[in-house]
Amino acid sequence: MQLMNLFRSSVGRKLFMACSGLMLAGFVAAHLLGNTTLFAGSAAINAYAEQLHKLGPVLWIFRLGLLGALLVHVTFGIWLTLQNRAAKPMGYAKKAVQSTTLAAETMIYSGLALLAFVVYHLLHFTLRKVGLDPSLFSDAAGQVDVFRMIVLSFKQWPLVLLYTGGLAALFLHLSHGISSTFQTLGACNEQLLPLLRKAGLVAALALLAGYLSIPLLTFFGLVS
C-alpha cells in the first residue's frame, strides 16, 4: 500500500510533517487576516464572526480538517523527535554549533508550548470556559459580542502576558518551520535556500507583529 511506504521512509514521514504544518501555517495566516477586522470596530468583527458561523457545515469541514492536520503534526512531531533522540544517544563533551538555530533545536518545545496555548485559546475564546464570565459580553439571549469579549479580555495584563508567550512560541516555531517546509517538499535549491531561510523568518516576524498588535493595542487602549 502506498500509505505504508510513506510511513516506512524517512522522507515520507517528513512529508506528513511538512504538509500538515503547511495547512496549520496557512490557517495561522488566514486567522490573522480575519482577526484584523477587530481594528475596523465592533460591527466589523461581529459581522465577520456571524458570517463564519453562518457557514455551518463548511465551517465544520474546515475545523475537522484542521484538527486532523493538528493531530498528524503533533503525533508525527513527537514520534520523530523520540526517534531522532534515540538515533543520537550520546552528544559530544565539547559542543560546537555551526549552522543550526535555537529555533531549529527547540522545535519540540516551541511546538508543545504552542499546543498548550492553542488548547487555552480555544477554551478562552471559542468555548469560553476560562477567563471572563461570559455574561459580561453576552446579551440576555446569549448572543456574544465578540468585540467586547476581546477588548475586555485584553484589558487584563495576565492574559496579555500569556498571549505574548504563546505568540513567542509561534514565532520561534514558524521561523524554522516555514523554510523547512519548502526544503522538505523539495522546492529548494542552492540559491533559494538562503532566501527561503530569510523569507521564513520575515514571514514569522510579520505574523508575530500582526498577532501581537491585537492584545497590545487593546491593552494600551488603542482599540475600544
Add this chain to the structure above:
Amino acid sequence: MNLTLHVWRQQGPDDKGQLERHQATDVSPDMSFLEMLDEVNEALIKEGREPIVFDHDCREGICGTCSQVINGQPHGPQAETTVCQLHMRQFKDGDEIYIEPWRARAFPVLKDLIVDRTAMDRIVEAGGYVSVSTGGVPDANAILIPKDDADTAMDAAECIGCGACVAACPNGSAMLFVSAKVGQLAKLPQGRPEAASRVCAMTETMLDEGFGNCSNHYECEASCPKGISVKFIAMLNREYLKALPKLKSK
C-alpha cells in the same frame, strides 16, 4: 607548540569509555593532525601504554576513512577539510583539544576513536548503484548528458562517505550522505530506470540501520569535508515525491 589533548578512550564496544588527558609536546605547525597523534602514540608506546586507536588510510583527503570530532566539529575547525589534511597551524600553543569519535546509534564505537560505519555500506547496497546486466560496451557519447547535469552529478559524487554528516547531525541522520548517493545517479540517464526504487530502498534502509530523520539543521553541510550542499536533500525529497506514484505495494 605544546597542546593538551582530551581523547576518548574506550576498550571495546561494551566498555563505557571516558575522556583521557594526554600531552602533545614539541608539535610542529607543519604536522598534520594525524602526524601529531602518531607522535603522541610513539611516546605512549615507549612508555609501555596502549596507543590511541584511530582510523586513517590515504592521508590525502580522498578516502573518507579518518573520522574524528575535534572540539565538537567533525574533521575539526577548517572548512571542507578532512582530519588528515588538517594541519597543526590551525591551532596555537597551549590549546586544549577535545578528540571524540563520530557519535550516532548507527555508528557503534569499536575502540577509542574508531566507529563501525558499515551501516552506510548497507544503505548503498540497498540501491546506490545502477544495474548493468549484459551487453557490449556502449559507444562513448551515445547518450548525451547536459553539462549542468553532469556537473551536478559530479558535485554529489564528491561524497567520500566518511560519515561526518551523521556525526554532525543532532538527529544522527544520514540524509546528506543518502542524498549525495541518490543525487549522483538521479542526474544521469543511466540512473533514471531505477530512480524510484532506489530512493525508497535507501531512505527505508537508513531508518532500519538506526539513523535519525532530517529536521533541516544543516549541520551536515557545514561539516562535510567535500562541501556537499543540502540542495541534494531537497533533490532527494523531490525524487521521493516523483517515486510515490510508481511504488508497488509490498
